[in-house]
Amino acid sequence: MTLSKRARGGGAWFVLSAALLWGTTGTAQTFAPADFDPVVIGGLRLAIGGAVLMLLALGRGEIGQLRSWPLKPVLLAAAATATYQVCFFAAVAKTGVAVGTVVGIGSAPIAAGLIGYFFRGERPGRRWGGATLLAIIGCSLLALSSSQTEVQINPVGLLLALAAGTAYAAYTFAIKGLLKDHTPNAVMAVIVCVAAILLLPLFLGRELSWVLQPAAIAVVCYLGLFTMALSYWLFARGLLAVPVTTAVTLTLAEPMTAALLGVVVVGEKLPIPAWGGLLLIVCGLLILALPSRLSKTARV
Numbered sequence: 088m089t090l091s092k093r094a095r096g097g098g099a100w101f102v103l104s105a106a107l108l109w110g111t112t113g114t115a116q117t118f119a120p121a122d123f124d125p126v127v128i129g130g131l132r133l134a135i136g137g138a139v140l141m142l143l144a145l146g147r148g149e150i151g152q153l154r155s156w157p158l159k160p161v162l163l164a165a166a167a168t169a170t171y172q173v174c175f176f177a178a179v180a181k182t183g184v185a186v187g188t189v190v191g192i193g194s195a196p197i198a199a200g201l202i203g204y205f206f207r208g209e210r211p212g213r214r215w216g217g218a219t220l221l222a223i224i225g226c227s228l229l230a231l232s233s234s235q236t237e238v239q240i241n242p243v244g245l246l247l248a249l250a251a252g253t254a255y256a257a258y259t260f261a262i263k264g265l266l267k268d269h270t271p272n273a274v275m276a277v278i279v280c281v282a283a284i285l286l287l288p289l290f291l292g293r294e295l296s297w298v299l300q301p302a303a304i305a306v307v308c309y310l311g312l313f314t315m316a317l318s319y320w321l322f323a324r325g326l327l328a329v330p331v332t333t334a335v336t337l338t339l340a341e342p343m344t345a346a347l348l349g350v351v352v353v354g355e356k357l358p359i360p361a362w363g364g365l366l367l368i369v370c371g372l373l374i375l376a377l378p379s380r381l382s383k384t385a386r387v
Contacts, residue, residue: 097328098325098326098328099325099333099337101321101322101328102321102326102338103325104321104325105322105338107341108318109318109338110343110345110347110348111314111345111348115309115314122297123297125176126172126293127290128307129173129286130172130283132315133311133315134283135310135312135315135316136279136310137279137283137315137316138280139311140272140276140279140320141277143320144273147270149269149270151273155268156269160264160265161281164262164278165277165278165284166282166285169285170251172286174250174251175248175251178191178248191249192226192255192338194252195255195338196219196222196335196339198253198256199256199260199331200215200219202256203331209330209332211330211333215332215336217374218374221367221368222336222367225365225366225368225369225371226339226342226368227364228363258278259326259335262278263326265278266326266327271320271323271327274323275323279315343369347365
């Protein structure tokens with residue numbers, strides 16, 4: 088499928104918009120009750136987002152016959168989506184927000200490049216390599232300079248963060264494949280709903296009374312509607328126009344957004360190296376988001 092520079096650039100902005108919404112997740116959670124459970128919030132986020140996307144897809148008659156959906160790719164994408172949720176939250180708990188975030192989110196573009204190269208024969212190119220390098224260095228500066236305590240590297244937490252980044256790259260590739268035969272609404276509805284079902288066993292034995300508090304309801308609804316339903320709607324449309332490796336690198340806008348919201352909304356202060364990291368992330372994202380003058384078409 089050959090796309091014009093305008094279509095490819097439009098897809099990049101769709102992905103960036105999704106990443107900006109994902110970046111509000113941490114700030115939104117600061118408004119949750121003090122005793123909230125991150126795993127429960129993650130599961131409810133998937134459930135609400137999946138329900139909204141499913142209603143939209145059913146209303147537009149886009150789901151079609153169940154037998155038209157390939158079972159293995161659907162289960163792979165859903166399992167990877169659920170795995171990312173669990174591994175990322177667990178990594179942050181084990182090794183801290185700084186290391187967990189930079190390894191989990193920062194390793195995703197590398198994992199996407201390796202998966203694309205070895206399993207799909209894709210060559211991301213120098214533009215992707217340069218942009219990814221800038222963004223990853225920026226994420227490292229941002230995460231490490233924002234840490235208020237000495238960085239502690241927990242081996243288990245590190246492995247969980249790497250698993251989260253790999254899972255994110257894997258479900259992006261799986262979603263990209265499903266988009267060849269199904270609409271973005273239908274793909275995201277099915278994947279998110281199945282992922283939510285896979286996470287149901289994690290709710291057993293957990294304290295859920297806090298979910299009924301008004302603050303919890305507001306936070307969960309926001310996360311489900313905006314950081315899941317709307318963001319995945321945008322992300323799937325972006326994947327129609329840009330390669331997976333590019334899309335995964337563009338989502339490094341998520342930690343940048345989270346840091347800026349921390350300053351503006353929460354009142355946090357960033358040191359000078361962190362601002363340098365933000366600048367590097369912006370430069371890397373612009374390299375991918377702005378259309379290249381060197382080529383008139385892009386193949387995905």
